Amino acid sequence: MKRRLLSLVMAAGLLVSLITGCGKSEASSEKKVTIIFGDQVANVEESSKYLWDVAQEFMKKNPDITIEFQGSDHEDYISKLKMATQSDSLPDVFWIEPSMLSEFSENGYIYDLTEDAKARGIMDRFQDGMLDVNMVDGKLYGLPSEVMLPCYYYNKEIFKKYNLEVPKTWDEFLEVCKVLSAEGVTPIAKGALSNWSVWNWQNIFVRYGFFNDIDDILNGEKSFNNDNFIHAYEKIKELSDAGAYAENVKTIDYYQAIEVFLAGNAAMLDSGNFACRDIENSEIANEVGCFSYPLIENGVTDEMTRIGTFNGPYAVSSKAASDEAKKEAIFKFFEFYYGEEGAQIVANTNMLPTSKFSGTVDAEKNPVFAQIVDLYNEEGWSNQFQPYGYMATNVADTWADSMWGVALGNYTPEEAAEKVEQEIRY
Amino acid sequence: MLSNKKNIILFSIPSFLFYTVFIIVSTFSTIKYSFTDFSGIGKANFVGMENYKRLLTDEIFIKSCSNTIIILMVSFLLILPISFFLAYVLDWNFKGSSAVKALNFTPYIIAPVIVATIWVFLLDPTMGVINNALRIVGLEKLQQEWIGGNTKTPYSIGVVYAWQSIGYYATIFLAGLKTVPTEIYEASSIEGANAWQKLRYITLPMIKDSIVIVIVLAVNGALKIFELVYQMTNGGPNHKSETAVTYMYYIMFKSGKYSYGSAMAVVVLVACMIFTLIYIRNVKDNLE
Numbered sequence: 001m002k003r004r005l006l007s008l009v010m011a012a013g014l015l016v017s018l019i020t021g022c023g024k025s026e027a028s029s030e031k032k033v034t035i036i037f038g039d040q041v042a043n044v045e046e047s048s049k050y051l052w053d054v055a056q057e058f059m060k061k062n063p064d065i066t067i068e069f070q071g072s073d074h075e076d077y078i079s080k081l082k083m084a085t086q087s088d089s090l091p092d093v094f095w096i097e098p099s100m101l102s103e104f105s106e107n108g109y110i111y112d113l114t115e116d117a118k119a120r121g122i123m124d125r126f127q128d129g130m131l132d133v134n135m136v137d138g139k140l141y142g143l144p145s146e147v148m149l150p151c152y153y154y155n156k157e158i159f160k161k162y163n164l165e166v167p168k169t170w171d172e173f174l175e176v177c178k179v180l181s182a183e184g185v186t187p188i189a190k191g192a193l194s195n196w197s198v199w200n201w202q203n204i205f206v207r208y209g210f211f212n213d214i215d216d217i218l219n220g221e222k223s224f225n226n227d228n229f230i231h232a233y234e235k236i237k238e239l240s241d242a243g244a245y246a247e248n249v250k251t252i253d254y255y256q257a258i259e260v261f262l263a264g265n266a267a268m269l270d271s272g273n274f275a276c277r278d279i280e281n282s283e284i285a286n287e288v289g290c291f292s293y294p295l296i297e298n299g300v301t302d303e304m305t306r307i308g309t310f311n312g313p314y315a316v317s318s319k320a321a322s323d324e325a326k327k328e329a330i331f332k333f334f335e336f337y338y339g340e341e342g343a344q345i346v347a348n349t350n351m352l353p354t355s356k357f358s359g360t361v362d363a364e365k366n367p368v369f370a371q372i373v374d375l376y377n378e379e380g381w382s383n384q385f386q387p388y389g390y391m392a393t394n395v396a397d398t399w400a401d402s403m404w405g406v407a408l409g410n411y412t413p414e415e416a417a418e419k420v421e422q423e424i425r426y
Numbered sequence: 427m428l429s430n431k432k433n434i435i436l437f438s439i440p441s442f443l444f445y446t447v448f449i450i451v452s453t454f455s456t457i458k459y460s461f462t463d464f465s466g467i468g469k470a471n472f473v474g475m476e477n478y479k480r481l482l483t484d485e486i487f488i489k490s491c492s493n494t495i496i497i498l499m500v501s502f503l504l505i506l507p508i509s510f511f512l513a514y515v516l517d518w519n520f521k522g523s524s525a526v527k528a529l530n531f532t533p534y535i536i537a538p539v540i541v542a543t544i545w546v547f548l549l550d551p552t553m554g555v556i557n558n559a560l561r562i563v564g565l566e567k568l569q570q571e572w573i574g575g576n577t578k579t580p581y582s583i584g585v586v587y588a589w590q591s592i593g594y595y596a597t598i599f600l601a602g603l604k605t606v607p608t609e610i611y612e613a614s615s616i617e618g619a620n621a622w623q624k625l626r627y628i629t630l631p632m633i634k635d636s637i638v639i640v641i642v643l644a645v646n647g648a649l650k651i652f653e654l655v656y657q658m659t660n661g662g663p664n665h666k667s668e669t670a671v672t673y674m675y676y677i678m679f680k681s682g683k684y685s686y687g688s689a690m691a692v693v694v695l696v697a698c699m700i701f702t703l704i705y706i707r708n709v710k711d712n713l714e
Contacts, residue, residue: 075680078680079466079679079680079682082467082682083466085466085467086466086467103467103468104467107467192662192663193659193660193662195660195662246552247551248550248551248552248553248574250574250662250663251546251550251551251552251573251574251658251659393680393681393682394680394681394683397680397681398681401664401665404662404663404664405664408664410576410663410664410666411664
């Protein structure tokens with residue numbers, strides 16, 4: 001009898017602990033506010049250090065506010081976000097693709113930031129037009145997360161060894177790849193397992209009029225399968241035919257490609273400003289330079305057109321905004337993040353700040369970052385948004401896949417364009 | 427007391443509830459969604475057989491099905507004979523057989539993601555051990571794109587899955603072998619039977635149940651392979667090495683086409699049910 005009672009009590013205890021273990025922990029005191037912040041990297045402290053550092057400093061200054069990060073790798077993050085809308089469990093603040101803003105705002109998941117951002121002077125912290133991509137019907141639904149400036153990093157020692165100059169035009173670029181390939185050196189480090197690591201290929205499409213036509217294409221007035229885009233795919237094919245990529249490009253991912261470059265086993269890396277910190281901290285930091293994708297002669301836009309604005313924005317969930325204390329805390333954070341002090345903290349992690357910044361960079365201590373800043377400020381460029389974030393996630397994914405298909409010889413340029421066209425019309 | 431009908435029902439209720447909610451309800455929910463255009467956000471609108479029609483012309487889906495069948499065949503042809511042979515040898519209880527048993531079982535307890543990562547270092551066409559070894563001994567011509575190419579990945583996945591699970595299936599066979607009474611072998615020795623005859627006429631018939639179990643588990647396991655494909659090639663390049671499961675995952679969670687993925691799930695479910703029915707029918711006939 002006693003044994004039975006004991007086992008019943010233990011079973012009940014296990015059940016209770018199971019149920020309470022599954023529930024969320026509430027804030028213990030009423031005055032503390034916790035902001036759940038979603039980011040599209042698995043390890044926020046490492047991969048979005050700029051965000052992490054700003055949050056730590058902010059929490060020091062505001063001990064009654066806690067910011068808790070929830071991060072997962074890009075593809076998982078997007079699917080988790082969509083699932084969270086079904087269970088009303090979106091984070092309070094979260095990274096989002098600009099293309100998802102309209103769907104999310106239509107369904108009432110995110111908060112209209114226009115009034116609050118204006119009132120707190122946050123809008124003035126950016127140059128005119130930079131926030132346009134985060135607007136839906138003239139209302140602001142997102143604030144910038146990080147700068148998106150694709151570039152090629154190159155190993156100066158390898159270039160010197162084979163008497164190569166930084167290529168200014170597309171033909172020079174192909175020549176450089178051919179020379180390196182003939183010498184048995186991997187010209188460009190790239191990883192096919194990371195479908196989304198296609199920044200400099202996107203630049204080619206921008207040059208062939210992506211933003212001139214994309215709205216008409218998405219509306220159905222024009223087709224994605226058009227001559228301009230086929231020319232863009234052909235350029236990707238030219239690069240691949242010149243031997244630009246290693247044979248094992250199909251079995252490594254983007255992060256492994258970075259390792260290949262940092263180990264000195266590739267002459268260039270297809271990446272952007274966001275990789276600066278990893279390169280700065282590596283052994284070859286003093287031998288690395290960077291350049292924007294080389295100029296293509298017969299495109300559609302001005303010759304000096306490139307991607308050079310922002311990555312996806314941070315949105316605020318409607319649920320969080322309905323809680324006055326939370327809303328206040330969130331906007332306090334935004335004021336700090338986009339203020340001078342926040343921008344300086346971002347710059348200290350070798351990332352370009354999104355807001356207007358008047359600090360300086362020590363070129364001795366941060367040789368790579370200094371070059372990135374110069375590249376960002378280079379005159380003459382028409383800086384565009386990132387096409388990848390402009391289209392629905394499944395279309396963007398198919399587009400990236402189609403570019404890889406052309407590079408790996410699995411699709412012809414026409415087939416690739418057709419695949420994206422069909423995905424848009426799905 | 428435990429044989430009391432009332433108590434039997436009472437104890438079965440938790441499992442029954444669990445099964446109903448997570449399996450039965452989910453299955454019907456999936457079937458429902460397969461007839462809509464649900465995309466994960468917003469409403470689901472009825473569209474009839476559209477998703478199923480699309481499946482028929484989806485080249486990637488057809489390729490993923492053929493890849494799945496290849497993996498099934500390769501792993502099946504490797505697992506059944508090798509694990510049985512392993513169990514047969516281990517049954518002799520030679521010196522150190524316990525250590526060998528443990529070693530053989532070890533791959534099965536390694537997490538599949540780690541197994542995949544290890545095998546990438548072997549199979550990678552450029553930096554992998556296999557191709558490099560072939561190069562060193564002068565057999566460069568035999569080098570293949572074991573993974574990362576357009577055709578050979580499912581064969582490699584089958585081999586890796588077999589490597590991982592042979593120890594497990596050998597354990598099942600070993601347990602089955604131990605149930606065969608030794609008197610029968612002794613009696614057959616007196617009658618003049620040799621080892622091969624003993625194997626064919628005594629051992630195999632008596633472990634029929636184990637064989638059935640291993641076949642069901644092996645086929646089931648091969649159909650469920652996800653981490654191996656995901657980690658080694660992510661279904662690529664360009665979806666050439668997708669299996670039914672990984673492509674379903676891609677469509678539902680990466681492309682956000684929940685309804686289309688649901689249709690895919692239903693088709694795979696129906697295929698499995700048909701196979702199971704045919705198989706059980708066959709086994710029943712054979713056993714009688």
